[in-house]
Amino acid sequence: MTHTTTPTTGTATETGTSSTPHPDSSDFRTSEGLRALLEQLAEHGWRNNSQARELLEFAAERFAPLARKHGLDVWEAASAAFDVMRTPAARKAADPWAVVTHAVRITCIYEERAQGLLCSVHQARRAHISAHHDPERFSDRETPLYEYHPAFQLTDPHHHDQQGDVDVGSSVQAAVADATGLFVLLGWP
Structure with a gap:
């Protein structure tokens, strides 16, 4: 695979493909698009926003396998995604989707652990609580x-x-x- 530099944009491209210097910021499936939408939602609010609804439906679909892996409902994972998407850390991250995915994965792990320990997720995140074994009948x-x-x-x-x-x-x-x-x-x- 050879790389060439185009004289007009100054960006490296693969031979035979064109480069887009700025990804489509209106598509929240990309990191830049997600960041732009999260900034807009932080400024104008999440209520009555059709893109916010689409984003959460996409998040539910995206994190459904992760939720099922941990024995959770799909919307529990979507709810965890929503919680992290509202934070400044997700908006300012180099890759917002990576931050959201990591947070949802951690939440699913502790949600499953909390169900096994018969305690809250907050307690399951504590090392001295999660060290216990699951109760047995x-x-x-x-x-x-x-x-x-x-x-x-x-x-x-x-x-x-x-x-x-x-x-x-x-x-x-x-x-x-x-x-x-x-x-x-x-x-x-």
Whole structure:
């Protein structure tokens, strides 16, 4: 591929193609077009603007695969795009679409994490919260949790049957009775 410099514009072009020194700023699908539209929307507002509606529909279509990948609704990704498009960072970026795409991707990741942790997206973005594992129901596993987890393995050294073995059944019953008594004292229903 050879590059030539045209004497009239001074821009490098590929042989056989023409160069446009300024991309179409009216097409929001390009970075320059998006920047121009975002500047206009920042100045005049988003309400009752047909281009803003088209932009959000385009964003919903553009980010639909990303939303589906994270188990989200398409409009959740479009909403995240809208949030970042209103910021000065998106308007002033060298590539506004890159900023919007990155922000939507991060939002989708944390939205999915928040749903798994049963918390807000704000909390899921915190490292000390997102470090936890997703909650599990007791019924999610084939083997009940109390059969293998050490926290549920109780032995009472004072209860022995006739052969001197620990009577696990009475230990579990005593633990359940103690827990029930504690809940009654705390006022739980």
